[in-house]
Amino acid sequence: MAGVRAGDLITVTRAASPQFVSPILFRVIRQLDWTTYDGWVWLDGYQLSATGDAVARRSIFVRPAGLVVQRRVAPAAMTVGQQRR
Numbered sequence: 001m002a003g004v005r006a007g008d009l010i011t012v013t014r015a016a017s018p019q020f021v022s023p024i025l026f027r028v029i030r031q032l033d034w035t036t037y038d039g040w041v042w043l044d045g046y047q048l049s050a051t052g053d054a055v056a057r058r059s060i061f062v063r064p065a066g067l068v069v070q071r072r073v074a075p076a077a078m079t080v081g082q083q084r085r
Contacts (some may be wrong), residue, residue: 004031005028006026008072009027009028012066013068015066029045036061040061
C-alpha cells in the first residue's frame, strides 16, 4: 500500500469502506499480509477518540484511495553507517 505507513494518523470514512458511515481516527500499526480483493487492504491499528486516546485495537478492511492522512510520521533518521551504504 503506497502512501500510508506505520505510525500515520488517518481518517477512515465511507470513501474507504461502506462500514464507516461515521468517520473514525485511526493510528496505523502495519498493513497485514492477508489475501484481499484488488484495491483493498487490511490495516492493523488503533481507533482513537477525539482527544487522541486509543479506544480499541482493530483490523480494518479498506480501500487506500479513500483514506485521508491527517498526520504523517517522518521517516526514521539514517545513522552514519546507513548513510555510507
